[in-house]
Amino acid sequence: MDDDLPKTGANFVPLSPVSFLRRAGRVWADRVAVIHGARRVTYAALLERSRRLASALKGAGVASGDVVAALMPNIPEMLEAHVGVPAAQAVLCPINIRLDPATVRFILDHSGAKVLLLDREFASLATAALEGLAAPPRVVVVDDAEGPGGAAINATPYEDFLAGGDPAFPLAPPADEWAAISLSYTSGTTGDPKGVVVHHRGAYLNACGNALAFELSPRSVYLWTLPMFHCNGWTYTWAVTLQGGTHVCLRRVDPARVFALIAEHGVTHLCAAPVVLNMLIHAPAEQRRPFPHRVRVATGGAAPPSPVIAAMEGLGFEVVHLYGLTECYGPSLACAWQPALEAMTLAEKAAFMARQGVALPTLEEATVLDRATGAPVPADGVTLGEITLRGNTVMKGYLRNPTANAAVFVDGWFRTGDLGVLHPDGYIEVKDRAKDIVISGGENISSLEVEEVLYRHPQVMEAAVVAEPDPHWGEVPHAFVTLKPEAEGQVSEAGIIAWCRERLAHFKAPKRVTFGPLPKTATGKIQKFELRARLRGAGTTR
Known part of the structure; x- marks a missing residue:
């Protein structure tokens, strides 16, 4: 075929998750997008505030490709940052609020952050981290009514910062969808954190894949038990907005609060590390609240043992097992449902759910390769190899770390460093960690x-x-x-x-x-x- 057809603005637009909020602001303008304590933010308001943030960052001198760091818990402003920062063509750098000052200082220095969006609770941590920085970022501080407050810090109030922004600022994708959208630091196998750079295209696709795998819809009510700073909240910061669901924010995980929010707001979905499942299971009876519907819970890390699955089901939860890394935008595999699952005993179900699963539909391929030869291992559920991934939802690479990049990008695959087996049905199961x-x-x-x-x-x-x-x-x-x-x-x-x-x-x-x-x-x-x-x-x- 003679294919000399041109790529134009009519038939090609770079993929970026900033478009999700632009659409949601039109389609579900009056729907409550965010619940946070007594606050209610509609999609129209979330769109306007994100536009203002993007405009204010531009007005503060943030240029294309500059880094904007965020040291905040699960609050509405963190959701705004996930759209406003990339809409300014800048790169969001979410920082783990549990880190020590020295590590935060390293991240701010290594990333070259120009602005730090800070929740007041962590002002003391930020002050200690900023000490000694040759080029400290401008600090913009959020005073959250649901937060405990914190120390004084020389900073611009967030609401004042937003007030100077344009409410009509365009939420446009970058010219190149390969442009960086986020920079997340992971400890990897050394004490120095590595900066994982991910791009707009990958964030768009992984959010779509997670929305499909987790069955999000406009009726979904998503509770933020997973930190938004962790792999951009596994890209659910964008995925829930894509589907027009409601975000329910939670500053810190407390079982009584989790049960209360599920009952009060009809929460349908949440993501959590296994430790949170145990917190819910062992919560005192007086902290629990009954709810008439089932809640889907996605968990990563170690496979949930059968007593945990049984206990969660008894409380009204349905557990979904995921696998991923910061380097692949969070979840990249899911233990996908099969018709036979409904007829399994609890022991059989637990054995099946111990598998990390199959690739999300937006990941090109996942398999297990022999670490020495690079050849595929037999799909026998026994032969050990390294879990490897390839596709558009694998990171661009580690920031300024060519040695680490050379170690993980090998022969067209991303090598996870995790050892696993491939079952005859194509499901992958992690068996051990190659990394310490x-x-x-x-x-x-x-x-x-x-x-x-x-x-x-x-x-x-x-x-x-x-x-x-x-x-x-x-x-x-x-x-x-x-x-x-x-x-x-x-x-x-x-x-x-x-x-x-x-x-x-x-x-x-x-x-x-x-x-x-x-x-x-x-x-x-x-x-x-x-x-x-x-x-x-x-x-x-x-």
């Missing part, structure tokens, strides 16, 4: 970062950190420590934990410590697989 990462409550913890702190202890001779299964958090860091001979009997588990908590974000500190010699290879390398085996096989780790 502890995933605790949905947060990545670098074992090397924790080990570095342990080695700085004056009485520690050797240290290794591995993940220990935990019924509440999914996994927690377990430190194996060899003390210097003169220190044996003089250093306690509590002392080691306190040492780490003084130097790390608290969630990164070891929850348990075992003292004694460490297993090593003939060349002196610590055998972490042996330490993991001890934790799996021992009834006690003391």
